[in-house]
Amino acid sequence: xxxxxxxxLFSRRxxxxxxxxxxxxxxxxxxxxxxxxxxAGPYYPHIRPQDIDMxxxxxxxxxxxxxxxxxxxxxxxxxxxxHALSGAVVEIWQADTNGRYIDIKDKSVSAPRDQxxxxxxxxxxxxDGAYRFRTIRPASYDTGFSKRTPxxxxxxxxxxxxxxxxxxxxxxxxxNKQDAVYLALSGNLARDAATARLxxxxxxxxxxxxxVLD
Ligand SMILES: [Fe+2]
Numbered sequence: 149x150x151x152x153x154x155x156x157l158f159s160r161r162x163x164x165x166x167x168x169x170x171x172x173x174x175x176x177x178x179x180x181x182x183x184x185x186x187x188a189g190p191y192y193p194h195i196r197p198q199d200i201d202m203x204x205x206x207x208x209x210x211x212x213x214x215x216x217x218x219x220x221x222x223x224x225x226x227x228x229x230x231h232a233l234s235g236a237v238v239e240i241w242q243a244d245t246n247g248r249y250i251d252i253k254d255k256s257v258s259a260p261r262d263q264x265x266x267x268x269x270x271x272x273x274x275x276d277g278a279y280r281f282r283t284i285r286p287a288s289y290d291t292g293f294s295k296r297t298p299x300x301x302x303x304x305x306x307x308x309x310x311x312x313x314x315x316x317x318x319x320x321x322x323x324n325k326q327d328a329v330y331l332a333l334s335g336n337l338a339r340d341a342a343t344a345r346l347x348x349x350x351x352x353x354x355x356x357x358x359x360v361l362d
Contacts, residue, residue, distance in 0.1 A: 179228045182362035184338040186315040186329060189301060191249035193241055193268045204240075204266040204283040214265035216245030216284035221316070221344065223358040224277040225304055232277030233361065236306040240281055241268040242299070247289030258290070285353070288323055297323035297330055302359065309361040316357045317343045 199208040205218055221240070225233040243249055246259035250267030265284065273279045286298045300316040317324055317339075324330045324343075333339045344355035 191251040222280035236273040238279040239303040243286040247287040297327035
């Protein structure tokens with residue numbers, strides 16, 4: 149969770165350029181590491197499923213639960229100055245346990261799509277910037293060019309700070325180091341900011357993933 153172990157750095161806004169061209173620190177204003185932008189990929193569902201609530205493991209009106217390991221993903225949405233972004237809209241979309249997306253462009257025939265999996269969800273962050281989803285750990289999948297490590301796509305929209313599109317990775321996942329999109333993240337700070345933290349405890353694995361908009 150970024151707001152308790154956040155790396156401290158000076159933001160670009162924390163620097164001023166004086167008339168002589170020297171860059172000096174204006175003030176020791178701490179800021180959070182922005183969550184890095186990542187591609188939305190080809191499978192953002194422009195045609196939304198009917199059910200878009202925070203529980204992707206069940207589709208409203210049905211009794212069955214999606215296949216796969218149930219997990220919880222939650223966190224808070226912040227500005228780089230550490231202000232909670234109340235009201236931000238947080239969307240996620242991801243592959244099911246067979247590596248399939250709900251989007252109609254996913255025409256993979258390697259595995260059937262799990263019809264019980266919602267595949268997409270959208271919530272509005274609370275007054276403290278908090279959001280939460282219940283979902284399943286996505287499977288890896290083959291793009292035809294490379295194999296993707298398990299990941300969850302995020303899009304966050306805030307009235308004043310605009311939009312962030314990114315991907316969340318799982319800590320300790322060996323495939324991360326072979327994933328071209330993960331490896332495109334520049335440096336450990338960015339990779340850390342794009343990786344969830346596993347919280348200790350019993351029950352379904354609970355991951356924390358904070359989102360910081362620049
Ligand atoms: Fe993806």
